[in-house]
Amino acid sequence: xxVRGVVAAGHPVTAEAGAALLRAxxxxxxxxxxxLLASCMAExxxxxxxxxxxxxxxxxxxxxxxxxxMVAAPGIGADPQLRAPLADVDVDFGDALQRFHxxxxxxxxxxxxxxxxxxxRRYARLPLERLAAPAVACAREGVRVNRQQAYVWELLExxxxxxPEAAARYxxxxxxxxxxxxxxxxxxxxxxxxxLGAEGAAPxxxxxxxxxxxxxLGERGGTLTTADxxxxxxxxxxxxxxxxxxxxxxxxxxxxxxxxxIAYSLALLERGGEPPTPAQVAxxxxxxxxxxxxxxxxxxxxxxxxxxxxxxxxxxxxxxxxLDADGWACAVTTTNGEGSGVVVPxxxxxxxxxxxxxxxxxxxxxxxxxxxxxxxxxxxxxVLDAAGAPELVLGSAGSNRIRSAVLQVIVNALDAGMDxxxxxxxxxxxxxxxxxxxxxxxxxxxxxGGDRTLAPFRERNLFFGGCQAVERRAGRLAGGGDPRRGGAxxxx
Numbered sequence: 417x418x419v420r421g422v423v424a425a426g427h428p429v430t431a432e433a434g435a436a437l438l439r440a441x442x443x444x445x446x447x448x449x450x451x452l453l454a455s456c457m458a459e460x461x462x463x464x465x466x467x468x469x470x471x472x473x474x475x476x477x478x479x480x481x482x483x484x485x486m487v488a489a490p491g492i493g494a495d496p497q498l499r500a501p502l503a504d505v506d507v508d509f510g511d512a513l514q515r516f517h518x519x520x521x522x523x524x525x526x527x528x529x530x531x532x533x534x535x536x537r538r539y540a541r542l543p544l545e546r547l548a549a550p551a552v553a554c555a556r557e558g559v560r561v562n563r564q565q566a567y568v569w570e571l572l573e574x575x576x577x578x579x580p581e582a583a584a585r586y587x588x589x590x591x592x593x594x595x596x597x598x599x600x601x602x603x604x605x606x607x608x609x610x611x612l613g614a615e616g617a618a619p620x621x622x623x624x625x626x627x628x629x630x631x632x633l634g635e636r637g638g639t640l641t642t643a644d645x646x647x648x649x650x651x652x653x654x655x656x657x658x659x660x661x662x663x664x665x666x667x668x669x670x671x672x673x674x675x676x677x678i679a680y681s682l683a684l685l686e687r688g689g690e691p692p693t694p695a696q697v698a699x700x701x702x703x704x705x706x707x708x709x710x711x712x713x714x715x716x717x718x719x720x721x722x723x724x725x726x727x728x729x730x731x732x733x734x735x736x737x738x739l740d741a742d743g744w745a746c747a748v749t750t751t752n753g754e755g756s757g758v759v760v761p762x763x764x765x766x767x768x769x770x771x772x773x774x775x776x777x778x779x780x781x782x783x784x785x786x787x788x789x790x791x792x793x794x795x796x797x798x799v800l801d802a803a804g805a806p807e808l809v810l811g812s813a814g815s816n817r818i819r820s821a822v823l824q825v826i827v828n829a830l831d832a833g834m835d836x837x838x839x840x841x842x843x844x845x846x847x848x849x850x851x852x853x854x855x856x857x858x859x860x861x862x863x864x865g866g867d868r869t870l871a872p873f874r875e876r877n878l879f880f881g882g883c884q885a886v887e888r889r890a891g892r893l894a895g896g897g898d899p900r901r902g903g904a905x906x907x908x
Contacts, residue, residue, distance in 0.1 A: 418893035421740030424836075424884035425451045426813065428560050428904035429458040433550035434738060437542065437833035444472055444744035446540040446547060451736040452748055453551035453609060457602060458559050460586070461572050461755045462813065463734045465608050465620070466629075466767040468527035469750030470668050471535055472796040473804050476743030480666055480798065484651040484789060485531025486752075487524035487770040490640035491786035492647060500637020502772050502777040502781065505574040506669055507754070511606045518575055518757045519530040519771030520638035521782075524770040524790065525648050526629075529612055529620035535748075549612030555606035558599040564878070564902030566596040575769075578757035585759050608764025618747060621645040621861035625763045632760045633767070640788075647787055658682055661690070661830050663807065664800040670790075674793035677704040681823050691831030694845065698863050701820045702830075719749045723791065733794060733813035734901075737886045739893050745806035747796035749813070768806060768834070775816040793818040799826065806889035807888055808836070813901060814881030820846045821881030825896075829887065836887040840903070844880040855880060876900050 423434035434451030442450075450470070456464045463469075468487035474480040502517040537545045561569070569576070569586075573593045576586045588594055601745070611619055619625045626645040633640045636797060656669040658679040665682060667675030681700040684690045692700075733751035738744075756769035770776060776790045777783060780859030784790060795818055799808035808829055812821040821844060828839035852862045852868040855876055873879070882901025887894055897903025 419486070419741060419908040420553060420894055421447065421449050421450060421735065421738060422886045422893040422895045422905060422907045423738050424886045424895035424897050424905045425736045425904060426455065426734040426882050426884060426898070426901045426903050427562070427565070428460040429554060430455045431906040433554070434736060435908045436550055437547065438740060438753045438908040440546070441836045442540070442542045443742060444740040444746040445535060445541050447734050447738045447740070448746040449535055449540065449547045450550050450749045452532065452750060453548050454737070455734050455750070457551060457554040457605060458563065459734050461568060461575070461752065461766070462749045463752050464766050465605070465612070466765040467529055467750050467752035468524070468768060468770065469531055469713050469748060470672065470792070470794050471531065471746065471748040471797055473535070473539055473796045474666065474745040474800070475539065477873055480655050482653045482655045483531060483535055484653055485527030486645070486672070486792050486794070487527055487768050488648055489771065489786055489788050489790060490523070490525050490638070490644045492497035492643040493641050494639035496639065496782070498508050498637065499639055499782070503578060505578065507571050509571070509877055512766070515574070516754050516769065517585060518578055518754070518769045519772070520633045520636035520701065520756070520758055522769035522772030522801065523633055523638050523640055523758055523767040523826050524642060525618070525644045526765070526768060527648065527650070530648060530650050532612065544616065545613040548609050552606050552613070554607045555602045555609060558601040559802040561594045561596055561598045561600060562902050563596050566594065567878070569593045572754055575755050577758045579759065581759040581761060582757045592646040592681045600684035602700055604762065605764040608677045616691060619908040621648060625765070628763055629760050629765060629767070633758065636758070644786065660686055660826070663830065664804070665826065666798040666800065668795050671789050671791055672794060673791040674795035675897055677707065678795055678797070678819050680707060680825050681819070682826070685827065692827060694858060697824060697827060698845055698847050698852065701823065704819065705848055732814070733818070735796070735813055735882065735884045737809040737895070739787060739886045740890055741893070743805065745809045745812045746800050747798055747809045749794040749811045751792070751794060751813070769873065773815070780810055795819060795822050797816065797822055799830070804837050805888070809887035810883060812881040812883035814878070816848060816879045817846050817879065820844065821883045822897035825883050835889065836885045836894055838896070840883050840885055840896035840898050843876070846880060853879070
């Protein structure tokens with residue numbers, strides 16, 4: 417049983433880095449930041465110093481806040497006529513094929529260094545250098561590749577081989593992708609993490625790392641400029657709040673898309689029976705997807721959008737979740753997309769490909785104005801009980817499947833009464849563009865109908881997200897790590 421707190425993350429090394437900070441007297445935010453930084457080494461490609469993210473913090477006795485450090489669209493002062501075309505890479509999940517887009521023009525303005533530094537300034541008990549130390553040690557001493565990460569390397573081999581720099585950094589002996597059991601080290605990443613710990617975010621924006629990043633991308637047809645980096649800032653927002661089963665669910669607000677679509681789905685399920693049937697869950701996911709119209713995407717950045725949307729209808733990768741014994745709750749999701757294949761030598765940066773994510777550009781490529789946050793599906797979430805105390809903290813990786821993963825884990829925990837691990841383990845479904853994707857254990861026959869095309873998976877798959885959850889139940893702290901992503905829980 418946890419005494420100091422509990423950490424759930426996408427890799428045992430990531431979770432243990434967070435737990436080490438709890439043991440050292442840190443709070444949930446200290447633990448989440450240490451885990452986030454360790455994930456840059458333990459869970460490479462999908463996160464890193466070139467990524468973006470969102471952190472939801474619920475401090476005891478103070479208002480909750482969402483720190484938005486999502487990737488921003490680049491292009492301030494750049495000539496779009498010089499933009500290089502996106503490069504296509506197909507990723508085969510075995511039972512589903514998805515096309516991703518990489519290269520220099522896919523790179524948006526990173527937010528992780530700024531987000532880590534700002535969260536530490538606002539909430540951390542321990543110095544940033546101490547928070548970065550476990551991650552630096554991981555990068556220098558090495559992390560053994562587990563089965564789930566070996567699968568990620570296999571999926572994204574095309575991206576790893578897309579540039580000489582990425583191949584040199586990631587291929588073993590310059591020839592093959594990492595396999596289960598290989599020990600990977602990354603001294604350039606360790607140097608970057610040490611720099612962040614010692615000097616904060618400044619070198620990554622106005623300093624030498626930022627200048628190197630802008631120059632490298634500019635030479636290869638990217639549109640990220642030093643002006644983009646100078647203009648970037650973390651934004652603190654009031655979380656979106658929706659009622660469900662007598663609780664308050666805190667979600668990522670606009671301009672994020674994921675939180676408001678989860679809120680809409682929960683509101684639809686609240687009207688029905690308890691617990692909702694899989695068919696009702698599928699219908700709620702499908703209804704939310706239908707709302708993601710061009711007008712919805714365009715309106716996310718407008719003042720008053722939440723009020724107008726909810727009044728007319730209701731009446732964001734890797735994730736870390738932490739709860740501590742003092743009542744702090746922290747949920748943080750970061751994403752590099754799949755990585756752009758663009759590695760900037762001497763910086764530790766593998767830059768995101770968020771401008772090449774079709775899920776984030778439903779209005780077409782390069783339609784976001786420079787400086788605008790991309791409409792991520794990332795949805796770090798905190799559920800407060802009737803007394804206002806954190807009861808469940810969760811979030812997920814998984815691109816457009818984030819919202820369906822988070823929704824189903826909430827339903828499993830609050831409606832079906834499952835503990836955190838069981839709620840995360842339970843089979844999932846996802847509905848998108850007329851296709852019903854289901855894992856084994858979901859009664860597909862009861863869901864099939866209408867114009868949906870059924871796409872059954874033969875086993876659990878990280879296609880359905882990597883949801884990490886922690887909970888306080890009857891005064892005890894526990895967690896659930898998603899086996900789809902090699903998730904782990906460490907109680908302290």
